[in-house]
Amino acid sequence: MKPLALHPDRFFDAEPAVRSIARTLYEAVKALPLVCPHGHVPPVLLADDEPFPEPTSLLITPDHYIFRMLYSHGLRLEALGIPTQDGTPVETNPRTIWQRFADHYHLFLGTPTRAWLDYVFYHLFDIRTRLDGATAMPVYDQIRERLQEPAFRPRALFDRFNIEVLTTTDSAADPLAHHQAIRVSDWGGRVVPCFRPDAVFRIAAPGWRQEVERLAEAADLEITRYTDFIEALERRRAFFKEMGATSTDHAVLAPYAERISAGAADRLFQRAFRSEATAEDQAGFEAHMLMEMARMSVEDGLVMQLHPGAYRGHNEAVASRFGPDKGGDIPTATEYTYNLKALLNAYGTDPRLTLVVFTLDESTYSRELAPLAGHYPAMKLGPAWWFFDSIEGMRRYRELTTETAGIYNTAGFNDDTRAFLSIPARHDLARRVDANYVAGLVARHQVDLDDGRRMMRALAYDLAKATYRLDAQPTATLDLAAGADGAVAANRPPG
Amino acid sequence: MKPLALHPDRFFDAEPAVRSIARTLYEAVKALPLVCPHGHVPPVLLADDEPFPEPTSLLITPDHYIFRMLYSHGLRLEALGIPTQDGTPVETNPRTIWQRFADHYHLFLGTPTRAWLDYVFYHLFDIRTRLDGATAMPVYDQIRERLQEPAFRPRALFDRFNIEVLTTTDSAADPLAHHQAIRVSDWGGRVVPCFRPDAVFRIAAPGWRQEVERLAEAADLEITRYTDFIEALERRRAFFKEMGATSTDHAVLAPYAERISAGAADRLFQRAFRSEATAEDQAGFEAHMLMEMARMSVEDGLVMQLHPGAYRGHNEAVASRFGPDKGGDIPTATEYTYNLKALLNAYGTDPRLTLVVFTLDESTYSRELAPLAGHYPAMKLGPAWWFFDSIEGMRRYRELTTETAGIYNTAGFNDDTRAFLSIPARHDLARRVDANYVAGLVARHQVDLDDGRRMMRALAYDLAKATYRLDAQPTATLDLAAGADGAVAANRPPG
C-alpha cells in the first residue's frame, strides 16, 4: 500500500522563484467561490438531493474520460457497466467494475483524470492510500460509507464546495422542472439553466420531428412554418431567462454561420418536415440558425457559446449500442476566420452580444481565435476545453492566446463537467495552473507582482462572472425579448 | 502611483543557470548596431526630420496593435482619433485619447505591446511612474516636453538608436522622393526602399487601373500589354536597386506560385483592363507574378520576401470607414508544401535567389517551413511575424524550427514596425528572447558557451545583414537588371 498525498505545490514549476510566486498567487484565490458558468451536472441531483448510491455509479459509469481510457486498453464498456440502448446485458456488480478500474489506474498516470480523482479521494473521502488493484475494495468501502452521511448529499456538497452559481445545460424543450423545484425549495443554491437547442437545428437527423414537437409543446405553440419555429425559440429563450439563464450553447461540427432569407429557411424547414432534408440542407440551416441565435442574443442578452469541432459518434458500434457521449467523439481541424466572418460582421461589434468561442483544435488559438477575440468586442475565448482542460493544455492556451488577446478577452474557467464531485478538483487545478502561468510572467519580470495578483483574481473568478453576466440575479428583463407574451407567462414557475 | 522599472533580467528564465548564461549572451550583443531589413517606417519622417507633434499621434493613432486591443474592449475607433475615410468625425483632443488609452493599459498585461511601450517610456522619455488612469496626464506632459528637444528629432533618434540600415516598404510606383531627399541631404543615415508591387498584381481590385497608370508613369512607359507591364516592373526594380534597395516584398493570401504562358498572362491582363477580371483570374495572375518576381530576383539579386496568410479587412465596417491596416486582419491556415513547389523547383536551388518566407500559421513552422528551408538553398525562414513577434512567439519559433533547419537557415530579426520609436525596444526584446533560447541550449549542454556566443551574434546581427545582402552599399549593379535603360536613368536621383 502506497500512501496518497497531494503535495501543496503540485502543478507548480519546480524552479523555486516561480514556485514561490505561484504559491503566493494561488493562496490569494484558492478560497474564492466557484463560478461554474458551463457544465453538465444533471439538475435533478440538486432538485431531489438524494444520497449518492455508491462509488461506481457516482465516479466511473458517468465519466467518459475514465471509461474511454479503459476501453482503449481492451476493457469492454459492457464490463464497465455502461448502460446499453439495445438491451445488451452489462456488468451489474459495482464492486467488480470498481476493481477493474482500480486494476488499470496506472493508465491514467500523467493525465488530468488522475489528478482530479486523487483530489476527490483525498479531500472528499479522506482516502490516504493510493488506489490500485490491492486497495480497490478498502477505498470503495470508505467512499461508500461516507456517501451515506448527510454531509455528502448534493446540496450539502454544493454549499461545502462554495459554488456561487452552477449552470446546467438543457435542451430547448426542457420544462426545467428540476430548476423550478430548486427555486421553490428552501435551499438557496443558485442553479441556472443554459439554452442548448442543437437537436431542433439538426433537420436531417432521424429524431428531428419529435424534437420539434417537444419544442412546440414546451412553447405552447403550433409549429408548421419556419416563423413559428423562430417564435417558439424566442419564447423558450425568454422562459430560460426567466428561470435564471444567462447563456445559450451551440455544438456544431464547423462554426460556419451565414444568414439565408426567411423564405429559403422555410423551404429547408418544410423539406425537413417531409423528412427530405439532406446533410447539406442541415449544414445550411444550422449556419443560418447560428445567425439567428446571435440576433436573439443581441435582443435578449443571453451570452452565446459556440463549441465546434467534435466529430460525434466516430465509433459507430459504441454509439449505436451505448448512445452519445461515450468517449467516441474525436476532434477535427476547425476553421474560424472564414466561418465566423458573417456573424462577426453582423453582430461582433454590438455591445449587447457576448460570444464565447471554444475549440478542440489548438492550432487555431494563436492563428485565428486570439486575433479574432483581440479585435471583435463581442467575442471572448472560452477556456481550454475537453481534451485540453489539463495542466499542459491550459498552459499552452495561455501561452498561445495572451500575447495577442490579453487575458481580458478570455472567459475565465469552465469546469464543463458531468462529474459533480470533481468540480472543486477542476477549479483547483485550473487556479494552480493559471497561478503558475502568471508566476512565470512575474518571475521573468514581464508583469510585477501587483499586476500578477490582479490578473490572478480575474482568471480565477472575475472573468467567468463578468463574461457570463452572472454578476447579478437576472430581474425583469423579459420585456427585452421578442415573443415574451402570455405563452411564456403560462410556463412561468410559481416562485 | 506605482514606479516603472525595467528589470535587467526581464524575459529571461527564472532558473539561475539559464538566466546567468542568457545575461552573458545578451551582454555581448546588446550594443550591436540595429539592422532593420523590413519595416514600415514612413521615409518622410527621416526626409523632413520634423519634430514629432505630441504623444498621441506618435504612439497611439498609428499603432494597430494598440487600438485593436482597445477596440476589442468596446472603445470605438472614432473615440481613439483614428482618421476616417468617409468623413465621419473623430475625437481630436489628443489628451482625451491618451487618457482613454491609459485607463485601459491593464488590457495589455502580458502582451509585447506593453513591453515595447514601457521600454519607450522608460528609456526614451525617462518616465519612472507606471502608466494608468491616474498618471496619464503627467506621463503625457513629460513625453510632450521631450519631443520638443532637438535630440528627439527623427534623425537624431535614428543615430542614437544605432540603426545601421533601415529598410522601408514602398509601392511599385513610388517616386522614392523621400529616399532621394535623404540621399542628397548631409545626414549619413542609411535608409533604403523595398519594392512592394502587390497593388499592381491585384487585377480584380477596384483601383487596379489607377495603380497601373501610376506604375506606367513612374516607369516612363505606356502599359497596354502584359509585356509592357513586365518591362515597367523591371525598370522600377532597377530604379529601386539604384536607390539602395536590396529586397522586394509580396503579401498574398496563399503563397501559391505557378507560371502560366505569356499569352495567358496577357489575356488576364486585358481582361483586367476591361474591368472583367474575376477573383479567380487574380489568383492565377498573382501566382504567375510570384514566379516572375522570383525570375527577376534571380536576375537582379533583390531578395524576395513572401508574407502570406492574412485575410485583410475581415471587419468590413472598420475597413470601409477607416481603410486598411486597422487591426481587422486575421490569419488563416496556410499551405506551403504544394503552393511553393513550382517556384522552388524552378528557382529554389539557384544561388542568385534568396527567398525569405514568413507565416501567420505556426503549425507550418515544423511541418513545412523548416523542412523546406532545411533543403532548398534559396529559401530562408523569416522571423516570427506580427502576432508572433513576442516573447512566447519567438520562443516557439526557435524551438519549432532550429532542430530541422538550424539557425543558419533563418533570416535574423525584422522589427516590421510602423512605430519608429519602438525599434530599439523590439530589437532589445528579440535579442533577449534569443539569448534566453540559446542559454537554454547551453544550460542543457546541447551547445557549449563558445558556440552559443557564435549563434547569438548571428541571431542578433549577422543573419539579418547577410540574408538581406546588406553587407555593402550597393554599387553599379544596374547592368545585371533587364530593362535598366534610359527610362531608369531619367528617374535616377542627382546624388
Next chain:
Amino acid sequence: MKPLALHPDRFFDAEPAVRSIARTLYEAVKALPLVCPHGHVPPVLLADDEPFPEPTSLLITPDHYIFRMLYSHGLRLEALGIPTQDGTPVETNPRTIWQRFADHYHLFLGTPTRAWLDYVFYHLFDIRTRLDGATAMPVYDQIRERLQEPAFRPRALFDRFNIEVLTTTDSAADPLAHHQAIRVSDWGGRVVPCFRPDAVFRIAAPGWRQEVERLAEAADLEITRYTDFIEALERRRAFFKEMGATSTDHAVLAPYAERISAGAADRLFQRAFRSEATAEDQAGFEAHMLMEMARMSVEDGLVMQLHPGAYRGHNEAVASRFGPDKGGDIPTATEYTYNLKALLNAYGTDPRLTLVVFTLDESTYSRELAPLAGHYPAMKLGPAWWFFDSIEGMRRYRELTTETAGIYNTAGFNDDTRAFLSIPARHDLARRVDANYVAGLVARHQVDLDDGRRMMRALAYDLAKATYRLDAQPTATLDLAAGADGAVAANRPPG
C-alpha cells in the same frame, strides 16, 4: 582545437530538482537492451559482417539528415559524393567530402544530427576534439583506423550496442536472403524483417508491373487477377512471419482507408495491368489495400504501421538525378479523424490488431491522434518521427499526447534509422528526453518517483517490445495465416 565532451546531464533541464530526478530515472534505464522495432539498417550489413570501408561512406553519404542541411547551404550533392542515377560524375575522394562536411559542421548547432554525431565520435571512436574545418583530417584518420579493428565489424557493434532485436524494412518481394544468412550463421543477434508492400500498391507508378512480377515470383504464383494479388500478399506475409517478422509498414500520403468491392478492386487492378491507372485510381486502390492490410493483420497478428504525410520527391531535379530519400521529402498537413474512420470502425476494436500510427504534422498529436489512440483499443501512437525525432520534438510529443492518451497508448521509441552506428546515440537521447519529461511530472508532483520509475521503464523498453509483439521468438503461428500453404513452405529457410 576545442575539446569534445559529452556532459553527463545533457538534454536535462537546468533546474536542479528536475535535473536530479531526471538523472535518477535515466540511470535506471540507460543500460537496458535496445529494442529497435522499426528502422532501415540494410540487413546485408549484418549478413556479410564486412568491415566498414571508411568514415565518409559510413557517416555522410547515407545520411539524408546531413546532406540535406549541407545542400540547403549551397553544397551540391555531387560535391558530397551522393551517387547519381543518371551517370553524372560525383566527388569520389572521401577526404574531400569529409572536409566539406567538417567545414560546415556549425550548421548543425542545435540539431539532433549534431547530438547523434558527437555521441558517435565520442563513444565509438574516442574522439576528444571537436569536429571543424581544422580537425577534419585527424578526426577522419582516427575513425578510419578504428574501423579496421575487429571490434568495429557490424556484428561486434550490434552486440556491444546491446541490441535485443533489430527490425529492418523490406519490400514485399524481398527474398530475405540476408535474413536467412543471419539465421543460419553462428551469430545469435536477432534481426527480423518488416513487410513493406508500398511499391505493389502504387498502381499508377511507372515501375508497378515489374514490382508485381517480382512479387509473383517471390510468392511462386502467377498474378493475373486481384485475387491472385491478395493471395500472393498473404503468402509473403506468412513467409515474413516465418522469418521472424512481427510487423508491416505502410507509407502513404494521406492515411485514407476505405474498402471497395473485390470486383471494383479487380477492375482497378486490370486497368493498372494495361498501364491505364490514374492517380485517382491509385488513391482508391491504396485506401482499399490499407483495409486489406488491416484484415490480414487481424488474421496473422502482424503489427500494422502507418507512416503518412510525406510528399516525396518535392525537389524533382534532385529526385530524378539522385533517386528517392535524398532529403527532398516535405511534410504536408495530414488528416486522421475522417481518413481512419472506416478502418477503425472495422478493425479498431479487434484485440488481434495493433495499429501504430505516426505523423509529420504535430498539430494532429493533441487534436486527432491522442483522442483516437485514447479510445480505440487497436491503435497506438508511434513515437515522434523523422523531423521530430529530436529533443524539442519528443518533448512536444509527450506534452501533447500524454494528458489524453496516457503513455500506455504510445509505442515506445523507434530509432527509424539507416545509420547503424547512430542507434545507441538515438536511444540514449530518447531515454534522456523521456527521463526529463517524467522528471518534470515528478518535480511538479503530478506523479511520485515510484510511478515515475515505472513510466520510465515502459518508455525506454517495455512499450516498444510489447507493442511490436517482440516479447517472444515467434513460433508456429503459420496456421493463423490464410494462404500458408506449400508455396510458403518452399520459401522457408532451412534453419
